Amino acid sequence: MTRARTEGRQRRAQILEIAARIFTRKGYRGTSMREIGEQAGVLGGSLYHHIKSKDALFIELHDGALDAAEAIIVAAIRGARDPWDKLEAACVALLEIQLDPESLTMPMMNDFREVPDDVREALIARRDRFEGPFRLLVDALPLPPEIDRSIYRNLLLAQLNGAADWYRPGGLSPRVIGRQIALLFRHEGPEMP
Template structure:
């Protein structure tokens, strides 16, 4: 379940982040800058990307570039928030229309893995670069991350879990696992959908056993 490829008017590949930018009230040049910055942040990380690097990629330097951006820090926060919103919108769309709480959790996990394991996705590299950003930047990103995780808070609140299980710990364990699949995943084996189904089956084990008993 990989992200579908979109293309711009010139026929060049357009990332999911780029698709989100097309919905905004931005000039073509401003979109180019955000796309270039997102790609560089994903490729090199926040610390190794400079404003000069971004300007060189789009052919703008000095004052011309700062006409569109306030600072590298503000740019990273904006792109990070857009990327996270793209992921949130996809997950919400995937669970929309489903009523069974376990099916909703499965759809959310599969969609999150599809985003994370897509080699062309910018969303997860930006999210995973959180630790390299300065403390003051991380503080600005936490609000958006908390809002993203609230989706899973709601999904897990609806599950028929054993009352002895702490749902907060359950959620943290699940998100930690989902966020780290990319560290061991290799193409050619199980698909993101297969992995998502297995993860939910493992987290559902006690509920299944109780039902069967």
């Protein structure tokens, strides 16, 4: 690889990092390409050499955040054998990602209302793929037949995703909260009437 190409990739990575921080702080609507360029020290026309558009940039950053989060979750469940232990490991991993003050995952995932419809469709499609490991985990659980697995999974993810709304550092750790949520969703024993 040539030096110019290496420098170009490094510069693009720097721009992406700056853009992610601005999107995280200001949201999709509050972020402008001009501000990204200014903070990155890149003139307007030069920025578009590295970045196609604001929409494409947001999708790329969103997808990258979910790719990284998914890899962490898959690695966390890899060693567990029991389906309930796997679920707990996934819950803990997701909360540790989301409740990390430096995390870009939650702000990127929760900005769907502000984006154009075509961008929203792309974000939702990637989010649905991100939920794949949870779909597999829930499918493997020994749940009573009366429990609809789709409803169970959606309620579980709503609890995990909603934790950022009420979580405060200094209280229970993300690990403890993840374990508690997994415990609350554990359904064993006699069938429901």
